[in-house]
Amino acid sequence: MSESKKALATFHVNGEPHEVAFAPHKTLLEVLREEMNLTGTKHGCELGECGTCTVQVDGVPILSCLSLAVDAVGKDVRTVEGLAQGSELTPLQHCMADLGAAQCGYCTPGVLMAADALLKHNAKPSRDDIKEALAGNLCRCTGYLKIFEAVELAAARMRGEKAEPSKESIYGS
């Protein structure tokens, strides 16, 4: 792809085709937000140091700020908008909301995509597994504890267990 020319390509994002014209130097983050209006994916440091732009490409969580859009053509891209089915949130999203694991919310899309990828291949993650999977996602509000608890609760519910949050996890109860 030459410097100035835009190329037309079809992206597969959240199971839907998106035909977009873009230049080769555009990152996947820029194309998602600015060409497809999928603004759920956030831009933070844009240098790979915060994780808020995390998306899944072929099921693998990666940083969209450091990925060229052109390299995502032909691959299965999943963003935070692709988690819920209609108005039905995933167990992970429910648990994040119920346990106050999202405060300002800016890191939440990235955390969700990284945690979702973990739960897909590890149905019973340990606390250390969760810490490791989320080690690339900075959160400046929660202190991480509520996020870890939300992922654990979601994992238990996804396994079919009737799990409830511990009383200490819910403010005021």
Added chain:
Amino acid sequence: MLRLPTFTYHRPKTATEAVAIACQHGKAAMYVAGGTDLYPNMKRRHQTPTQVISLQDVPGLHSIDWLPDGRCAIGAMVKLSALEHDAKVKAAHPAFAHAVREISTPLLRNMGTIGGNLLLDTRCTYYDQTHEWRESIDFCMKKDGAICWVAPGSPRCWAVQSSDTVPLVCAMEAEVELVGLDGVRTIKAGDLYRDDGIQYLTKKPEELLTRLILPAPKGWKASYLKLRRRDTYDFPVLGVGACVWTDAAGTVTKANIRLGGAGSYAIPATASEKLLVGNKLTDELVAAAGSEAMKPARTMDNTDLDVYWRRKVAPVYVARALMACR
């Protein structure tokens, strides 16, 4: 918003084609593997190639091959996360798998490659900043300026070798395979680097690193120990790669210790190595060898943590790395 500068994007189908494109464009061209080092550098205008050559379509760079003599040949495009989870690599080269796991974050290891990590740009407090930040101090000699702000009287750049794998593969006497205009050549990993923050590689710019070849796991034991502020994200402010060869009686026949994060290349702790040879790795010897590592740890105030403290802990980290080689 930090955006990439414009460039023409190439995706050659062979290593020869990639080298030809690099030769055609000279200094305007750079290779990209995972992009986790190059793209941040391009966003901050440290590196501004107008021709970016992606290696993702080059065959042979994506596999881990075990050679008949027990060596392990790792393609330059193998993702760091693939390496850290590879059962055979973990079993045969636990120190290497550990060093790979110490790199940055899981998200970046899903993108970054072993080739990219081996060729990681040197880093510095006065360099790894945005263009505007660097402009406000009139830049530095590594990019756009004339002075080294770490040592203003110095004629050279002191940017720091910051890869986690480099000190270890140099200590292990691994090899790297390079493809250039004249064909393929294989050199010792240690010979790929030079003690200069700007010209930190000895290879020609168009030469393509295609494979890292780890030695057969026999007769030696290696370790890697990393110092950093956080347990994730951070580059090493000290990274000790150690490799010790012993005979059947447990006597050291050869030892290599390399200090990463302490200079512009992985510095050999020669005096420590000499102390070890001909002796057994007793607690006393390990401590003494550690003490000898303070001198070569030429820490300067160009990365995180206190410069004098970093130097003082070098003996401790070297001793711990050697303990892990027992």
